[in-house]
Amino acid sequence: MHDKGVNQRMSKATDHSSPDDQNPRATPARRTFLLGSAATAAAGAAALSGLGGAEAATAAPLPDYSTPAALGGAARPRSQGTPQRRTQIGIGYETWFDAIGWPRTEAQPVLGHYSSLDEHVIRQHALWITYAGIDHIIADWSNNLGGNWTSGTAAKIIAGTDKVFEVYAKMPERARPQITLLLGLDNGQAGTTNFLAQVDQVKTKYLQNDTYRNLLVQHDGKPLLTIYTGARTTDPPTWTDPAFTVRWMGAFREIVLNPGGQWSWVDRVAYANGVETPESAFDTTGLGTWTATGPWAITKLNAQPAFNVTVETTIASSQAPAGANQATGTLTSPPFTITEGALSFNAVGFDMSAGSDLTSLDGRNVYVLKDATTGAILRWASPPGDSTRLYVRQWNVADLIGRRVVFQAVNNSTLGSGLGWMGFDRVFQQRPEQMTAVVANAGNEGPGSFANWDAHNRNSGAYLVEMISNAFIYEPEFLTIQQWNEFGRPDQWSVEGSNDIEPTKITTLAGANSDGWGYYYLKLVRDLVDQYRSGKAFPAVTLDTRYP
Known part of the structure; x- marks a missing residue:
């Protein structure tokens, strides 16, 4: 049975693209990623066995993920992945329990x-994480x-992180992941x-130790160092260090936009994040080299990204003055060449x-987006x-990539009451360096407000599958799965609302009302990663609704 609700949500995150240039108005068919529910399939087979005159169908025993x-x-x-699917896959990891x-x-x-210093625990975590196909942990x-x-x-x-390095250094390479660090701001x-x-501790403890240095994740020829900026409405700091490839790690891009090419630690939509290249940006006073017809002009928008923070943003807008009729018109960029895998902009209207x-x-x-010719x-x-x-x-x-194109905003609506206008702040190409897929997530108006109407719970893994499906499309250089073992409030507020996947005990197995998830999410991540590595166009998994 297909989860229609999940597929409807997924369609909001996909782009609208034509299957060929000769049929530009066609939109892609909605793709289905669930093979079905194990519990539903078993129930259906059992029902068939009770039909008079029908051959009884025997339900296959359901897998037991409590062990x-x-x-x-x-x-x-x-x-062993296909060439385009050799993405480095990481997972958030805590060493804070002492x-x-x-x-x-x-x-x-x-x-x-x-204890985060327990060598047996660290080794077992490493074996589970590599079993799932995850390449590195992100020590928080x-x-x-x-x-x-x-x-x-x-x-x-x-000290807990030091112990992880010590234990991993003694393990065979195939049995343990690599390590990168997520620092924070002061x-x-x-x-x-x-x-x-x-930063000096990272250098002296790990970078200058030849054995430990080999455990560090490399990116663009240097050890990768990520720094958490939080849900940010402004560009990240400009600090850098020549010893590392530095990447800033924001959060909730769909809420606060995370400008400046920031990666994302956690999100509700899986975007391709990475280095930005603006295309013919208009300035604060005029449209620059863009070509306008009709009402288009530069204006200021007091945008409220969320968290009750208002940010004044320069946008191109077609909005009619108060009391005036809405006019039609277009705003067209100069031609440019596609050089990166993603094209992004922020929209209003x-x-x-x-x-x-x-x-x-x-x-x-x-x-x-049009062909320039x-x-x-x-x-x-x-x-x-x-x-x-x-x-x-x-x-x-x-x-x-390599094609000459133009970006055009088309305002053909004349509706009044402020419903006929549109706008955007900039257009930029983006290197698809990193994406994030989470098991569950917070509500839109504030991380930690998990009871909000738009919170995304586990839903037996449907939310994780929905998010990771975008990685199958964009094939980023890094994919962050969230997460391994945060455990505890405020972020991990319930079994159904948690995004931890480390195996847990189960004494009550009752869907969203379960008191744990066993090894279910470890197996689900393993299946999704294996399908991704194999080059499948889209994930297809069976979800078991007995589990949260």
């Missing part, structure tokens, strides 16, 4: 309330600075005394036919239906 017996073989490693203990955990790990130091730096809490987290600042002291196929431009407000529509998207918030719009354009 590791049903896990099967490990996922294929990155070295620092913070185990207060109010949402579930009980199979290994119990362990993002909470080290501030009061934790002076109280001794950070020292305990670092009260929002980089380059402070304590921030630099933390309305198209009252959004959700419908683009059978005609008549009366529609849409953004289109033929005018064929290659991609299209609608405004978000909001006048106060900018929303991310992103197209996968890997198949268009």
Whole structure:
């Protein structure tokens, strides 16, 4: 049985692209990624067995993920993936349990309330993580600075990480992942005394130790160092260090936009994040080299990304002055060449036919990407239906690399009452360096507000499959799966709302009301990673609704 609701949600995250240039108005068929539910299939077979005159169907026994017996073989490693699918896959990892203990955990790990210094635990984690096909852990130091730096809490987290390096160095390469670190800012600042002291610890403990250096993840020829900026409405700091490839790790791009090419630690939509290259950006006073017809002009939008933060943003807008009729017109960029795999922009405004196929431009407000020579529509998207918030719009354009194109905003609606206009802030190409896929997620108006109407719970793994499906499309250089073992509130507030996947004990197995998830998510991640590595166009898995 297909989960219709999940597929409807997935369609919002995909781009609208034509299957060929001769049929630009066609939209892709909605893809189905669920083979079915194991519990539903078993129930259907049992029902068939009770039909008079029908041959009885015997339901296959359902796998028992409360133990590791049903896990099967490990996922294929990155070295055996298809060339485009040798993405480095990482997972968030905590070494803080000797620092913070185990207060109010949402579930009980199979290994119990362990110490982050326990060599047996570290080895078992490594074996499970590599079984799932994950290439590296992301050791979380993002909470080290501030009061934790002076109280001794950070020292305990670092000691736990030291132990991971020590244990991994003694393990065969095939049996343990690599390591990268997620540092944090010092009260929002980089380059402070304590921030630099933390960086120096990375250098002296790991970078200058030949054995440990080989455990570090490499990116662009240097060890990768990620730094958490949080849900950020402004560009990241400019600090860098020649010893590392530095990448800033934001959060909730669909809410706060995470400008400046920031990667994402956690998100509700799986975007391709990475280095940005603006295309013919207009300035704060005029449209520059863009060509306008009709009402298009530069204006200021007091956008509210979320969290009750208002950010003044320069946008191109077609909005009519108060009391005036809405006019039609287009805004067209100069021609440019596609050089990266993603094209992004942030949109505002309305198209009252959004959700419908683009059978005609008549009366529609849409953004289109056109061939610069033929005018064929290659991609299209609608405004978000909001006048106060900018929303991310992103197209996968890997198949268009080398092609000359133009970006055009088409305002053909004349609706009044403020419903006939559209706008956007900039257009930029983006290197698809990193994407994030999470098991569950917070509500839109504030991380931690898990009871919000738009919170995404586990849903037996449907949300994880929905998010990771975009990686099958964009094939990023890095994929972050969230996460292994945070355990505890406020972020991991319940079994159904948690995004941890480390195996846990189960005493009550009742879907969303279960008290754990066993090895179910370890096996699900293993299956998804293996399918990704094999080059499948889209994931197809069986979800078991007995599990949360």
